[in-house]
Amino acid sequence: MLTIRWSPQAPLQPLVLGWLAAAGVEVGVLRLDLIDPLISGNKWYKLAPHLTEAARQGATGLISLGGPHSNHLHALAAAGKRFAFPTVGLLRGEPCETPTVRDLQAFGMHLHWLGYGGYRARHRDGFWDAWRERYPQLHPVPEGGGGLTGARGCTVLRDMLSPQLETLGWSDYHGWWLAAGTGTTLAGLVLAEAGAHPVHGALAVPASHGVAPQVRAILAEAGMADAGYRLLDASRGGFARLDAALARFILDSEREGGIPLDPVYTGKALLALREQIACGSISRGSRLVFVHTGGLQGRRALASHLQALGARG
Structure with a gap:
């Protein structure tokens, strides 16, 4: 919990x-x-209400999206390590090594590289269906922690x-x-x-x-x-x-x-x-x-x- x-x-x-x-x-x-x-930075304040919603739904961790330099994924992975909950990152592009990606791995975030076409599909209806099936225990968070939930945070x-x-x-x-x-x-x-x-x-x-x-x-x-x-x-x-x-x-x-x-x-x-x-x-x-x-x-x-x-x- x-x-x-x-x-x-x-x-x-x-x-x-x-x-x-x-x-x-x-x-x-x-x-x-x-x-x-x-x-x-501001990433924690956008993440906090998503964590509250995840707890309400009985999820054990979070899954979200970002690029290989993403401040959002960096904050999410760091929070996962600090507070001991699992995190998954869906990354834009092909596998590469950046200071951010190295940190994500060190923090224990599980990474999936979507390519560029796969990442563009994030706005399509049904994008999250396969990921919910694969990680039913994780709560999905929009790119950058966006939306009204993140704004309220x-x-x-x-x-x-x-x-x-x-x-x-x-x-x-x-x-x-x-x-x-x-x-x-x-x-x-x-x-x-x-x-x-x-x-x-x-x-x-x-x-x-x-x-x-x-x-x-x-x-x-x-x-x-x-x-x-x-x-x-x-x-x-x-x-x-x-x-x-x-x-x-x-x-x-x-x-x-x-x-x-x-x-x-x-x-x-x-x-x-x-x-x-x-x-x-x-x-x-x-x-x-x-x-x-x-x-x-x-x-x-x-x-x-x-x-x-x-x-x-």
């Missing part, structure tokens, strides 16, 4: 960068990357924020800023805010990945109006696309601000914030909560490329 009681808290820290100070914009970073060395972030505002000298804030990969965490914050504060999502993937309809579907299922948020393209042409300008920005921001960023999500989101400030979309005096969604484990595969690009003049 799955009975896990763990409610990690993330600290709120000021982000001190020259371009923010010059613009008169204050940013507090909700450091989800610090909740745990392995079960890091992220509503706690607002509760986590409120008692920490005074540490920044804030009585209130003007909105949230975060990267969006599936839109699940963003949808959870929209649900939690219920219109009180806007949520800005910097798309880490191209619009063709369908984040906007996914967010609309989650809100519709929850019976909430499709409002209170906006999505802007921060993908820079593709998921995990890293160019020299982004690499230099990440490395410069880390040196100045002291907070590590990942190139796939948080780096792109912070660069998108600077661009929005530069074009006048964020007004002087704004106080924004930037959600550090983790993902630093995935940076290992891009570390040398990041440094090489960042060194270009």
Whole structure:
């Protein structure tokens, strides 16, 4: 029986960068990357309600999907090892070795490689039937922990924020800023805010990945109006696309601000914030909560490329 009681808290820290100070914009970073060395970032909050549902249904573990650098599968496998429940990962592509895949294996996750065509079939009706038959004791979790269940797990972030505002000298804030990969965490914050504060999502993937309809579907299922948020393209042409300008920005921001960023999500989101400030979309005096969604484990595969690009003049 799955009975896990763990409610990690993330600290709120000021982000001190020259371009923010010059613009008169204050940013507090909700450091989800610090909740745990392995079960890091927003992934735990999306997984937690799936674990609760699995326990309700009498399941003994979880099965889910992701790529060979998946932060979601990494957090799931780490949770399985930490709390002693079985995990199965259905991976995109052909067998390969990455830092993430090595960790998944070390954590005891059983892996199945679906190829690319097999992975694309994940949205088809009946996809889970064969896997339920093969692993009847495991509860299936959508890719990235998505859907309304995962979004509801992220509503706690607002509760986590409120008692920490005074540490920044804030009585209130003007909105949230975060990267969006599936839109699940963003949808959870929209649900939690219920219109009180806007949520800005910097798309880490191209619009063709369908984040906007996914967010609309989650809100519709929850019976909430499709409002209170906006999505802007921060993908820079593709998921995990890293160019020299982004690499230099990440490395410069880390040196100045002291907070590590990942190139796939948080780096792109912070660069998108600077661009929005530069074009006048964020007004002087704004106080924004930037959600550090983790993902630093995935940076290992891009570390040398990041440094090489960042060194270009």
